[in-house]
Amino acid sequence: MAAIFASTVKELKILSRDRGTLIRLFLLPVMFITVMSLALGRMYRRPGESMLKLPVIVEDVSAPAQELVQALRAVQGLEIETVARGEALARVKDGKRVAALLVPAGFGQALAQNSPVTVTLYLDPGQTLATSALGAAVRGALARTQGEAMRQRGVDGLLFPVEQAVAQLPPEARARFDLKGTRAVALARSREATAEPIASLRTETLGSTRDKPPGVYEQNVPGYSVMFMFFIVSYVANSIVTEKRNGTLRRLMMAPVSKAELLLGKVVPNFIVGLVQAGVLFTIGHFVFGMNLGHDPLGLIVISMAVAGAATGLGILVAALARTEEQVSGLSTLLILTLAALGGSMVPLFVMPDFMQTAARITPHAWALLAYQKLIVAGGSTRDVLPHLAVLSGFAATFFAVAVWRFRFE
Amino acid sequence: MAEIIAISRLVKRYGDHPAVQDVSLSIEEGEIFGLLGPNGAGKTTLLSVMSTLLRPTSGTVTVAGFDTQREAERIKGICGFVPQELALYPTLSARDNLVFFGRIYGLRGRRLRERVAHALEAVGLQDRAGDVIDTFSGGMKRRVNLAAALVHEPRILFLDEPTVGVDPQSRNHIFETVERLSQEGTTVLYTTHYMEEAERLCDRVAIMDQGQILALGTPADLVATQGGGFIEVGLRETGEGIVERMNDIPAIRSALLSDHTLSLRSRGTNAALAPLINALSAGGAVVGSLSILEPNLETVFLSLTGKHLRD
Numbered sequence: 001m002a003a004i005f006a007s008t009v010k011e012l013k014i015l016s017r018d019r020g021t022l023i024r025l026f027l028l029p030v031m032f033i034t035v036m037s038l039a040l041g042r043m044y045r046r047p048g049e050s051m052l053k054l055p056v057i058v059e060d061v062s063a064p065a066q067e068l069v070q071a072l073r074a075v076q077g078l079e080i081e082t083v084a085r086g087e088a089l090a091r092v093k094d095g096k097r098v099a100a101l102l103v104p105a106g107f108g109q110a111l112a113q114n115s116p117v118t119v120t121l122y123l124d125p126g127q128t129l130a131t132s133a134l135g136a137a138v139r140g141a142l143a144r145t146q147g148e149a150m151r152q153r154g155v156d157g158l159l160f161p162v163e164q165a166v167a168q169l170p171p172e173a174r175a176r177f178d179l180k181g182t183r184a185v186a187l188a189r190s191r192e193a194t195a196e197p198i199a200s201l202r203t204e205t206l207g208s209t210r211d212k213p214p215g216v217y218e219q220n221v222p223g224y225s226v227m228f229m230f231f232i233v234s235y236v237a238n239s240i241v242t243e244k245r246n247g248t249l250r251r252l253m254m255a256p257v258s259k260a261e262l263l264l265g266k267v268v269p270n271f272i273v274g275l276v277q278a279g280v281l282f283t284i285g286h287f288v289f290g291m292n293l294g295h296d297p298l299g300l301i302v303i304s305m306a307v308a309g310a311a312t313g314l315g316i317l318v319a320a321l322a323r324t325e326e327q328v329s330g331l332s333t334l335l336i337l338t339l340a341a342l343g344g345s346m347v348p349l350f351v352m353p354d355f356m357q358t359a360a361r362i363t364p365h366a367w368a369l370l371a372y373q374k375l376i377v378a379g380g381s382t383r384d385v386l387p388h389l390a391v392l393s394g395f396a397a398t399f400f401a402v403a404v405w406r407f408r409f410e
Numbered sequence: 411m412a413e414i415i416a417i418s419r420l421v422k423r424y425g426d427h428p429a430v431q432d433v434s435l436s437i438e439e440g441e442i443f444g445l446l447g448p449n450g451a452g453k454t455t456l457l458s459v460m461s462t463l464l465r466p467t468s469g470t471v472t473v474a475g476f477d478t479q480r481e482a483e484r485i486k487g488i489c490g491f492v493p494q495e496l497a498l499y500p501t502l503s504a505r506d507n508l509v510f511f512g513r514i515y516g517l518r519g520r521r522l523r524e525r526v527a528h529a530l531e532a533v534g535l536q537d538r539a540g541d542v543i544d545t546f547s548g549g550m551k552r553r554v555n556l557a558a559a560l561v562h563e564p565r566i567l568f569l570d571e572p573t574v575g576v577d578p579q580s581r582n583h584i585f586e587t588v589e590r591l592s593q594e595g596t597t598v599l600y601t602t603h604y605m606e607e608a609e610r611l612c613d614r615v616a617i618m619d620q621g622q623i624l625a626l627g628t629p630a631d632l633v634a635t636q637g638g639g640f641i642e643v644g645l646r647e648t649g650e651g652i653v654e655r656m657n658d659i660p661a662i663r664s665a666l667l668s669d670h671t672l673s674l675r676s677r678g679t680n681a682a683l684a685p686l687i688n689a690l691s692a693g694g695a696v697v698g699s700l701s702i703l704e705p706n707l708e709t710v711f712l713s714l715t716g717k718h719l720r721d
Contacts, residue, residue, distance in 0.1 A: 247497035251558070254461050255514045256486040 020330030031338050038356050039347040052134060053079045055088035055100040062108020064145055068119075069103075071141035078137055092124050092206050096354070099123045099134050107199070111149040114198055121203045139201055146199050159186040213350045214377045218292065221285030222372035226365050227336070227345035228281075229274045229311050234332035236270050236315025241328050244409075253409055263404065267312050274308025294375040299382040303371045306392035310364040313399030320406040339363045364395040414439040414566065414597050415460060420469035422455050429455040431621040432469075437599065442592050444612030445601040446707060448719050452621040453601035454494065457568050460599065461491050474565065487515070490564030494571045496551050497558070498543050504530065504554045505539040508561050515562035522561075529557040532587050549580025556584060566597045573607060585611060603719050605707035617711055624714045632710050638663075638678035640709040641686065642701050645670045649695035659685045666716050670698075675713050679704075 015021060056072065058065055073080050083091075088100035102120040110117035121138055159182060166177050243249040252262055282300065285291040293300065314335065322328040340346055342356075343365025349357055360366035371388035374380040415437040422430040430452045437443050445453040458464040459471055462482040471478045473485045498507050508526045517525055530536045533553035543551060556572060569588070573581050588611060592598055602608055608615045609629045617625045617632070625632055638661075645652075648670065656665035656674060661682035663675040676682040679702045690697055703709050711719050 246500075247493045247495035248499065250463065250493055251491065251497040251511070252514060254463055254486060254489065254491040255511070256483050256516075257514055 018326055020326040020328075020333070023330040023334050027334060028337060031334070032341060035338070035341040036347065039341075039352045052077060053081060053097055054134065055081050055083045055091055055097055057085045057088050057100065057102045058082055059085075059105045060103055060107040064108040064111045064149055065103050067148060068107075068141055068145040071144045072101075072138065075137045075141065078134075089122060089206065092122055095124060095350075097124070101138060111146060111199060117199045118202045119199060121201060123203055123205050135201065135203060142199055142201060159183060214348065214373050215291075217285055217289040218373065218377050219348045221281060221289065221291050222369055222376070223345040223348070225278055225281040225285075226307055226343070226368045226372075227340035229277050229307055230314070230336050230339060230365070232270050232274055232277075232308075232311050233315040233318055233336055234329065236266060236312060237318035237322060237328040237332055238325060240266060240316070240319035241322065241325050245325070249409065259407075259409060262409075263316060263407070266316065267400075270312045270315065271305075271308050274311050275304055278304035278308065292376050294377075294379055296375055296381045299375045299380070299385050300372070302382060302389055303368060303375070303385055303392065306389055306396060307364065307368045309396035310392055310399060313396045313403065316407070317399045317403040320403045320408070339365050342366075344369045364392055367391045367395075412439045413437070414474055415599075416470075416472045417456075417460070418470050420456070420459060420471060421467045422452075422459055422464060423467045428621050430459070433621075433623055434469075435616065435623065435626075437597065439597050440592065440595050441613040442588065442598040442600060442611050444608040444615040445599070445618055446603070446605060446608045446615050446711070446719070447601075447618035448603055448717070451603075451618040453618055454570050455621075456618070457491075457570055457599060457601055461489050461568050462486060463491075487562075488565040490559035490562065490567045492556050492559045492567070492569045492572050494574065496543075496555050498551065498554055500544045501542060503540050503542055504535055504546075504557070507543065507554060508558055511558045512561040517562060525561045525563065529560040532560055532590070533557045534583050547577065547580075548575050549577040549583075552576050553580055553583055553587075556587060560591070564596065566599070567591060569598065569600045571601055571603070573602070573604070605711070605719055609707055615707065617707070617714060619711075619715050619717075625710060629707060632707060633705050635710070638676040638682070639705045640703040640712060641674040641676055641679060641682060642699075642703060642712075643672040643674070643686075643690070643697060644699035645672060645695050646698045647694070647696040649690070649693035652690070652693045652695055655689040655693050656686070659689060661685065664713070668716050673712060673716055675709075 054072070056069060058069060069080060069082065072078060085102065088097075088102075091097040092100050100122045102122065104117065104119070107117055107119070119138070119142060121135060159179075162182050163179065166174055166179065169177070240249075243252075249262070253259075278300075282291075282293065282304075286293050315332075318328060318332050318335065322331050343360050343363030344352070345365050349360055349366060349369065352360065367388045371385040371392070374384050374388070378384075413436050415435070417433055417435040420430055420433045420435075421428065433456065445456060447453055455464065459466050459478065460473060462473075462478045462485050465479055474488060476484045478485060499510070502510070505526060508529055509522065512522045512525055527536065530539050533556055535550060535553055535557065538546070538550065543554060546554065552572060552575075556569070559567060567588075572584055576584070585607075588598055588600070600607075600611060612629060614627060615629055615632060616623045625635075648667065652672065653665050653667050656662050656672070659682060661677050662685075663677055665675075666673045674682070674686070683702075703712070708719055711717070
């Protein structure tokens with residue numbers, strides 16, 4: 001018993017000093033829970049929670065227009081925002097809203113006169129599921145508004161005035177009026193009015209300013225390729241720290257080679273490994289999973305080179321910052337998984353909320369994925385990914401610069 | 411013989427800790443020069459400064475006429491360094507390791523192949539050239555460690571404790587290799603805390619402790635200064651005025667009492683023994699052990715520092 005206790009205390013003490021393991025056991029799961037929840041939060045909304053925001057452009061001031069908005073507000077899971085036309089359409093085009101509804105001027109009058117009128121639902125083409133549900137909700141609200149108008153036309157417009165007029169007559173005169181026929185006519189009118197909707201819903205798909213969202217392999221092949229190209233970080237950093245520990249680095253320092261040559265001797269092979277990795281994974285993606293490779297292989301190559309450069313640079317940086325092999329493994333695991341989760345390797349960027357998509361831009365992963373998708377989903381050319389290439393090269397250059405500045409050969 | 415390494419008033423400090431204090435030294439071309447001292451004496455630091463890995467805090471070191479600070483690149487090309495640790499790639503073969511280090515020193519093609527084969531032969535491992543380092547015994551790894559510094563045919567070879575943890579066979583191999591290199595004209599700097607190694611291998615030895623050189627000369631000269639050998643007495647009780655009593659004995663040159671150990675330099679252990687025992691009993695000392703050490707580099711060190719090399 002005492003031995004078990006002693007051993008437990010000792011093990012916990014050793015573990016408490018092993019930062020790499022502590023990071024993996026505690027910090028990483030917290031990171032995953034946070035990033036994944038923020039990225040995927042929308043998928044897990046419960047009914048009753050506001051799910052969809054629908055901008056409504058109300059260009060008619062009549063009572064029926066207001067009734068339609070009220071009817072829409074009553075739909076569960078729908079949040080109505082009344083905004084101007086330009087603003088509403090811009091939100092849809094930017095991908096911030098899945099659709100916008102236009103209630104045109106003259107809507108109320110048309111209903112009153114039983115003349116046809118069209119309500120327009122502007123749709124984001126990428127959001128078919130959400131928009132079909134939305135279409136049903138709008139049709140329901142429209143029918144209710146129209147039904148109300150018809151009821152008024154039939155009952156209020158014919159039956160009530162007649163009944164009132166009859167009620168004014170002396171009792172003996174009233175007996176001579178049988179209102180059955182009038183009631184039947186009013187009812188028939190109402191029926192006829194609701195049977196043939198005069199207010200119809202038209203849908204119009206808006207050309208989105210966003211890129212088309214990727215398919216499953218177009219997301220996963222580049223996503224996981226980039227994630228695993230960054231695993232070289234751990235390998236590079238470890239190999240440097242090992243060379244420091246076993247003395248080979250010291251031995252090399254005594255040879256007539258410069259420090260720059262020594263570091264480049266680490267960079268070049270791992271850079272090549274990264275390129276081979278990208279080549280193998282994209283080839284498998286294409287031939288095994290049928291992933292489209294776009295029209296510009298050069299674009300794929302230069303982006304992959306920049307990714308491999310950034311990954312290798314980060315590896316050297318980790319080696320410069322960490323002193324022991326434990327620190328290397330802790331720090332590199334943390335970086336590899338956090339950057340991948342945040343950067344869109346695990347969860348597609350387009351399903352993330354806006355602020356997460358913005359935050360993702362601090363990772364090389366996000367830039368790499370946007371570039372790959374521009375090439376293989378949107379069919380872009382090298383010219384289209386030059387900004388991404390510049391940012392990725394910037395990441396690589398920054399990693400190298402800080403690494404060289406912080407690197408200690410001893 | 412010509413001077414190949416000149417060290418003048420060298421000081422190397424790590425923060426406040428002085429690792430090497432005011433050392434001046436001249437090393438001749440072609441000699442095997444030993445730095446003998448316990449761990450932490452400053453041997454490795456001195457070697458690292460000579461091989462340009464460390465910059466001196468003050469003082470100058472020139473190697474083959476080049477200044478270690480201003481002309482390090484020139485020096486690096488003509489020096490070979492065998493570090494204390496096994497500075498090899500354990501998952502590569504012996505040959506792959508040597509080829510890599512050869513290329514780092516600018517060797518190519520046929521010359522590289524020849525030099526690698528030669529270095530493997532020099533340490534007697536040509537039969538295991540293709541085997542992975544991880545599969546080697548400690549002694550064989552040490553031999554590859556040495557071979558890796560020989561591929562580029564250095565004029566000066568630095569060996570830092572090259573026999574630590576080595577079986578006798580590999581140790582002999584290393585000794586023979588060093589002796590052969592010396593015969594071929596290579597200058598060898600050899601640090602060790604084994605006095606037997608220094609005695610066997612070195613033309614001259616500098617005895618170091620706490621960053622300073624305490625004595626310098628051929629092993630024979632250094633031993634000769636000790637004359638008649640050393641007696642060490644372990645005391646249970648020291649008695650009274652024991653050191654004075656010892657100094658009164660003509661056959662004893664000096665006496666040193668530290669803790670319960672009495673260290674005596676004699677003019678001849680036989681002549682000193684009888685009066686020593688008399689004086690001990692007269693002084694009321696209780697003796698736990700008494701040993702006679704024949705004069706060698708160990709006793710030189712003992713008499714200079716009052717410590718053993720391997721304390």
